[in-house]
Amino acid sequence: MTCLPSSNKEKKKREEEEVVEAVRRAAAEWGVMHIAGHGIPDEVMGRLRAAGTGFFALPIEAKEAYANDPGSGQLQGYGSRLATNASGQREWEDYLFHLLQPDHLADHKLWPAHPPDYVDATRQFGRHVRDLASTLLSILSLGMDLPPSKLEDELTTNHNKKVKGDPEEELNMLLQMKINYYPVCPQPELAVGVEAHTDVSALSFILHNGVPGLQVRHADRWVTARSEPGTIIVHVGDALEILSNGRYTSVLHRGLVNREAVRVSWVVFCEPPPDAVILRPLPELIVHPHHPPRFTPRTFKEHLDIKLFKKKQQPSSVIID
Numbered sequence: 001m002t003c004l005p006s007s008n009k010e011k012k013k014r015e016e017e018e019v020v021e022a023v024r025r026a027a028a029e030w031g032v033m034h035i036a037g038h039g040i041p042d043e044v045m046g047r048l049r050a051a052g053t054g055f056f057a058l059p060i061e062a063k064e065a066y067a068n069d070p071g072s073g074q075l076q077g078y079g080s081r082l083a084t085n086a087s088g089q090r091e092w093e094d095y096l097f098h099l100l101q102p103d104h105l106a107d108h109k110l111w112p113a114h115p116p117d118y119v120d121a122t123r124q125f126g127r128h129v130r131d132l133a134s135t136l137l138s139i140l141s142l143g144m145d146l147p148p149s150k151l152e153d154e155l156t157t158n159h160n161k162k163v164k165g166d167p168e169e170e171l172n173m174l175l176q177m178k179i180n181y182y183p184v185c186p187q188p189e190l191a192v193g194v195e196a197h198t199d200v201s202a203l204s205f206i207l208h209n210g211v212p213g214l215q216v217r218h219a220d221r222w223v224t225a226r227s228e229p230g231t232i233i234v235h236v237g238d239a240l241e242i243l244s245n246g247r248y249t250s251v252l253h254r255g256l257v258n259r260e261a262v263r264v265s266w267v268v269f270c271e272p273p274p275d276a277v278i279l280r281p282l283p284e285l286i287v288h289p290h291h292p293p294r295f296t297p298r299t300f301k302e303h304l305d306i307k308l309f310k311k312k313q314q315p316s317s318v319i320i321d
C-alpha cells in the first residue's frame with residue numbers, strides 16, 4: 001500500500017502530539033523525565049564524562065588551583081562540601097561549578113586546563129544542551145496550549161524597568177555547569193551527597209556515570225532514578241514552576257552516596273538572567289477564580305534570596321518554595 005502524503009503529515013502530527021503529551025505529563029506529575037533522542041551525540045557525552053572524571057582524578061593541589069570562595073562571593077570554581085549540614089548529616093561531595101553559556105560571559109580561567117580536552121568537550125556539550133533547552137521549552141509551551149516560543153520568550157525578555165537596556169531586547173538564558181563528585185563513603189547511612197532540594201533553574205539537565213544515587217520525591221516517597229544509558233535526565237526547576245503557575249512541578253530531589261563506587265554527575269542548570277526577567281505566572285494561565293496566581297512576581301535573583309532566607313529560617317534538610 002502506498003502512503004498518501006497527507007496521511008504522512010497526519011502521522012507526524014499525531015506523533016508530535018504524543019511527544020507533547022508525554023513531556024507535559026512527566027513535567028506535571030513528576031517534574032522529572034529521561035529524554036532519549038535528544039540529539040546529543042554519544043561521542044560528545046563520552047568526551048564530557050572523560051574530561052570531568054579526569055579533572056577529579058588530579059591531585060588535590062591541582063584542583064585547588066581552581067578553588068571557589070563562597071564567603072567572598074566567588075561561587076564559581078572547585079569546592080568541597082565535606083561539612084555537616086543543617087539536618088546533622090554530612091554532605092559528601094566535591095564539585096566544580098562554572099558558567100557554561102553564553103560563551104562570551106564565561107570566565108574561561110576557571111575552566112580546568114587539565115585534562116586538555118576539558119574546554120572543548122564542555123563547550124561542545126554546552127552548545128547541544130542549549131539547543132535541547134529550546135526544544136524542550138517549546139514542547140512544554142505547547143503542553144500548556146501556548147505558542148511554542150512562549151516560555152523561552154518569557155525567560156529572555158527584559159521586563160524590569162529598573163534594569164537598563166532596551167526593554168524589548170532579547171537576553172540570553174544562562175547555562176551553569178556543576179559537576180558533582182561523590183567519593184565512596186564508609187558510612188553512607190550517616191551522609192548524603194546533596195541534601196533534598198528543588199533546583200532554582202527553569203530546567204536542569206543531568207548526566208551521570210551510571211552509579212545510582214539520584215532520588216526524586218513522588219507521591220510521598222523517595223524514588224531512585226533508573227540508569228537509562230544514552231538518555232539525559234531533565235528536571236523541572238522553580239523558574240518553570242512559577243511561569244507555569246504550578247502546572248509543572250519543580251521536583252524535590254537529593255543525591256545519595258554509597259560504600260562501593262564513586263558517583264559523578266554533570267548537571268547543567270538553564271536559568272534566566274538574574275535581574276532583567278521577572279518570573280511570574282504567565283497571564284494566559286490565570287483564570288479567576290479557579291486559577292489564581294500561586295506565586296508572587298520576583299526576579300531570579302530575588303527568588304534565590306527568598307530561598308536562602310527560607311533555608312536559614314527553617315533549618316531542615318528540605319527546602320520547598
Ligand SMILES: O=C(O)CCC(=O)C(=O)O
Nearest residue numbers: 178180194214255265267
Ligand atoms: O547528583 C545528582 O544526580 C543530582 C545533583 C543535584 O541535584 C544538584 O547538583 O543540584
Ligand SMILES: [Fe+2]
Nearest residue numbers: 197198199253
Ligand atoms: Fe539539584
